[in-house]
Amino acid sequence: MRATIRDVAKAAGVSAATVSRALNRPDLVDPETLERVRKAMEEMSYQPSAIARGLSARRSDTLGLIVPGITDFFFNELYKGIDRASQQYGMKVLLYDSEHSRERAFEGFSILSGYQVSGIIFTSKLVTEDYDPILQRVNIPVVLTLTQSAAKTPLTAFRIDEVRAMFDVVAYLVSRGHRQIAMIAGKLWDDRTGELRLEGYREGLRHFGIEYCEARVEFGQYRFDDGYQAMQRLLERIRDVPFTAVCTASDEMALGAIRCLNDHGYRVPDDISVMGFDDLPIARMVTPRLTTVAQPFHEIGEEAVKWLIRAASQPPSPSEIGDYLLPHRLVERESVRSIS
Amino acid sequence: MRATIRDVAKAAGVSAATVSRALNRPDLVDPETLERVRKAMEEMSYQPSAIARGLSARRSDTLGLIVPGITDFFFNELYKGIDRASQQYGMKVLLYDSEHSRERAFEGFSILSGYQVSGIIFTSKLVTEDYDPILQRVNIPVVLTLTQSAAKTPLTAFRIDEVRAMFDVVAYLVSRGHRQIAMIAGKLWDDRTGELRLEGYREGLRHFGIEYCEARVEFGQYRFDDGYQAMQRLLERIRDVPFTAVCTASDEMALGAIRCLNDHGYRVPDDISVMGFDDLPIARMVTPRLTTVAQPFHEIGEEAVKWLIRAASQPPSPSEIGDYLLPHRLVERESVRSIS
């Protein structure tokens, strides 16, 4: 049996209350007593029960994280930031994988709230109005990362300016001499990000006086195979609608696209240039290294945690709630070439 | 304020105990009562407090997972299996990243035990004797994955037969006509896996009557850059100790090695063949696709969870404790070619 607070109290010749204070408000206890208590804790290798503490104090030093799928490559990067920040505040993280299901996501909120988490980070999926009831019910701070809200409940989100990011991609490609630019966009039923990036693409074209051509756009669900297949469709009509560069909505799709191009005898970037999106660790591990736009995953994770912790101690004012756009960055590597 | 068990009880006109039973032992309660209770729970959208339950029942439907680093590519795959199985048993997962530090790992055990987790999955790092005290102290089942124990406390582990796996790699390369086989082995201060794979390499060579040559072996810490640098060192002496194939201790190092080869004007596999290890998702996304040995990450994760759950309900007999070796599989793709 593990030692409890009472065991420590007895050993130190004080009451449980004092041990508790020694733990949480050491300034309120006599230095000598404190010393005794600490020694006792040390000797019994006392580890306070987070569970009991949570029950009593109605908070649990735990954050909940809801991700759509653990195998999404960006997860590790986002988590890195979350972990770094939460550790700094002595918080633990409870992970919940919604497996791309809305019901599972709802359930995630419920379950996590059952664990008295002091906040929930929700990732990547669009929050629609059907989340409102559950959002209302779990009465704890929620923050969004890599996505945004279309629900009634005001929610703050940390993400990049998707439109602007893809605009920058187009601008970059144009600056490298490309005018015939295809796109492999992202599309998921509960995803607004894909649309935003597409919008950025269109804005970019418009800005540079390039006509938007539907036949140059294909969609995929962000994964490798989707990128491959989308490229295949693009390739089928390359005679009629040629392109010298392709921008994609994810690094993974970019890899798929490149593979498809290779399989059809095209070299990247010599024949066709490809741009990724995300700047995941793999982007620099492949040949050609991916030219891509970097999302500040770590920072987003950190900011989300900080926001949550702030929100837990002091309800945020309406003006503090909203979308926080963090800066993205274009990373030049090898998958795009300049054409005359 | 969230509804408590008492609120539900009142609404259903029963006692809290009955609600509790309705939740945990529905077979013990009258069907009609059960119905009433369930309706009440539904209406109040009652979510039992996992915290309180854990305190009272001294278990928490939570598993702890200690990983050395969240950014290790295999993590997602392992977690996938863990999540799948734990979900099946209604367990949640508390994640702890030890950041490759032994102290943090110790702390992980402590903290997780403070959360009353019903078991801990420890990953990837060698468990040495200095873990014994903490292992003894946290009095909960611990299971190892992708590693093994060198501690006194008997521990069960799920992993593959590393020696055999690397032996198979060598056998495969030999069957493809290779005799001059270099290796980029893994080395970490708290890692035995690297040694085992190296051993498999040596056994393989011996078995096929190939002389082991130290100059053909380099070491790295499993990451991309390590693979790159190791290959660079190998290349520096390729005149004196030539090789036609390289096997590596991780897919990531294989990618680094390939990149290094490319940078030095070698083509893979035309000039030199490269083998990975792990079969991570990226292995099939790069060009050339990696020929590699697949670790059954999902199964390992699942088995670990099942073992933990079994152990929680019934202390395992000494004979059940030990190393469980799951089958690996050689995946043939494009990074190795046959030579005459």
Added chain:
DNA sequence: TTGTAGGCGTTATCAC
């Protein structure tokens, strides 16, 4: 089958 009562390990509010 159901209810009562005590306890799980803390924290928080009082007195002292």
Added chain:
DNA sequence: GTGATAACGCCTACAA
């Protein structure tokens, strides 16, 4: 500065 004492929300004998 310290010590009782009452929660916190649930589970589990035990009794009815």
